[in-house]
Amino acid sequence: MIAMQFNLDHPDRVLANVILSSGTGLGETMPKEAAEAFKNNFEATFSALLEGAVSARTKRERPEILEVMRSHFMVPSNFPKYVFDSSTSDPNGVFNWNIKSRLGEIRKPTIVLAGEEDQATPVAANRLLADNIPGAKLHVIKDVGHFYQLERPTEFNSAVKQFITSLNLS
Amino acid sequence: MIAMQFNLDHPDRVLANVILSSGTGLGETMPKEAAEAFKNNFEATFSALLEGAVSARTKRERPEILEVMRSHFMVPSNFPKYVFDSSTSDPNGVFNWNIKSRLGEIRKPTIVLAGEEDQATPVAANRLLADNIPGAKLHVIKDVGHFYQLERPTEFNSAVKQFITSLNLS
Numbered sequence: 001m002i003a004m005q006f007n008l009d010h011p012d013r014v015l016a017n018v019i020l021s022s023g024t025g026l027g028e029t030m031p032k033e034a035a036e037a038f039k040n041n042f043e044a045t046f047s048a049l050l051e052g053a054v055s056a057r058t059k060r061e062r063p064e065i066l067e068v069m070r071s072h073f074m075v076p077s078n079f080p081k082y083v084f085d086s087s088t089s090d091p092n093g094v095f096n097w098n099i100k101s102r103l104g105e106i107r108k109p110t111i112v113l114a115g116e117e118d119q120a121t122p123v124a125a126n127r128l129l130a131d132n133i134p135g136a137k138l139h140v141i142k143d144v145g146h147f148y149q150l151e152r153p154t155e156f157n158s159a160v161k162q163f164i165t166s167l168n169l170s
Numbered sequence: 171m172i173a174m175q176f177n178l179d180h181p182d183r184v185l186a187n188v189i190l191s192s193g194t195g196l197g198e199t200m201p202k203e204a205a206e207a208f209k210n211n212f213e214a215t216f217s218a219l220l221e222g223a224v225s226a227r228t229k230r231e232r233p234e235i236l237e238v239m240r241s242h243f244m245v246p247s248n249f250p251k252y253v254f255d256s257s258t259s260d261p262n263g264v265f266n267w268n269i270k271s272r273l274g275e276i277r278k279p280t281i282v283l284a285g286e287e288d289q290a291t292p293v294a295a296n297r298l299l300a301d302n303i304p305g306a307k308l309h310v311i312k313d314v315g316h317f318y319q320l321e322r323p324t325e326f327n328s329a330v331k332q333f334i335t336s337l338n339l340s
Contacts, residue, residue: 064237071232072320077327150242157247 001097004129007106008099016167017110018160019136021118021146023125024103027088027095038088042081046073052119053146065150103132110136111163115144115151171267174299177276178269186337187280188330189306191288191316193295194273197258197265208258212251216243222289223316235320273302280306281333285314285321 001022007014027035037045050073054066073079087093110133114126123140130138139159141148149156171192177184197205207215220243224236243249257263280303284296293310300308309329311318319326 062237062241064234064241067232067234068238068320071234072323075323075327077331078323150238153242153245153248157245161247 001094004099004103004106005097007108008102011105011107014108015169016108016163017106017133017136018163019110019112019126019129020148021114021121021126022112022129023121024129025098025100026121026125028098029125030095035088038084042084043074046084049120055115055117055143055145055151057143058145058147058151062151065147069147100128100132103129104134106133106136109163109167111159112136112138113148113156113159114138114140115146115148116140116142117144118146120146171264174269174273174276175267177278178272181275181277184278185339186278186333187276187303187306188333189280189282189296189299190318191284191291191296192282192299193291194299195268195270196291196295198268199295200265205258208254212254213244216254219290225285225287225313225315225321227313228315228317228321232321235317239317270298270302273299274304276303276306279333279337281329282306282308283318283326283329284308284310285316285318286310286312287314288316290316 001024003017003019004022004024007017034045047070050066050069054069058065088095090096110130112126112130112133114121114123116123126140127138130136141152141155144151171194173187173189174192174194177187204215217240220236220239224239228235258265260266280300282296282300282303284291284293286293296310297308300306311322311325314321
């Protein structure tokens with residue numbers, strides 16, 4: 001999100017974009033029940049969000065990833081509820097920030113990587129980016145959730161390397 | 171290390187320091203056998219280093235921390251051996267960087283936090299900092315290794331908060 005906004009603010013300082021498990025206007029597609037649940041039962045709802053952000057295969061083969069995410073975010077002094085609350089009320093917070101109408105202004109080579117099983121920033125949210133950023137390519141990765149770089153580091157590194165090589169920057 | 175160097179380069183831009191599991195001149199105290207082992211058997215030696223960087227209690231109660239560290243650093247494209255090799259040959263790399271004779275120039279309130287069981291940056295390396303930075307306080311934390319902020323997040327956050335409050339910054 002910060003990278004996309006940076007493209008709008010300083011297009012001359014961008015060579016290319018790797019967009020990973022992202023989206024814009026995410027609050028629009030969040031069901032009202034989910035917003036209510038976050039308000040009324042923050043811990044359980046956030047825990048469910050994390051659970052849905054990791055693929056079934058990762059949960060089976062590398063349970064430590066969800067464990068660490070949980071034990072990091074579920075510590076109130078690491079991630080206080082007021083930080084979440086601020087992010088929902090801030091017009092530039094993670095749920096309200098919306099550059100849908102300006103995606104066409106991003107003119108640099110862009111790859112969008114999305115995990116097929118990501119329920120936090122689903123494929124549809126990433127597809128919207130790739131469909132509206134001129135020339136952007138969408139890669140949807142099977143058996144991966146929100147954390148491609150952790151769930152499949154070797155494949156992630158090689159996808160990024162391949163994209164950078166394709167830019168012929170040198 | 172970056173923060174300590176920053177104190178020397180831009181003392182006017184520093185209010186105070188939280189130094190966590192650190193040291194300077196670390197290469198001096200590294201046994202020759204360890205340096206050789208890193209050269210000849212990088213993966214096994216690095217894996218042993220990570221093992222020694224996590225406390226026994228953490229390994230027992232929260233095995234996911236060592237698992238994630240391992241699965242991150244043991245992926246060659248995440249942490250290629252040439253990065254390690256560069257860090258050992260660079261005079262400002264993590265092993266050679268040495269400001270022992272200049273620690274007295276750090277004049278801002280400083281707390282040094284060290285895990286009692288940390289074998290990567292042992293208590294002695296942290297004590298050297300606290301002993302030579304004027305007014306610095308050393309806190310040694312029981313049952314913790316190199317990763318205080320992950321191994322005991324609540325206690326870590328509260329130690330940092332207490333230190334910041336003690337500065338009377340507002």
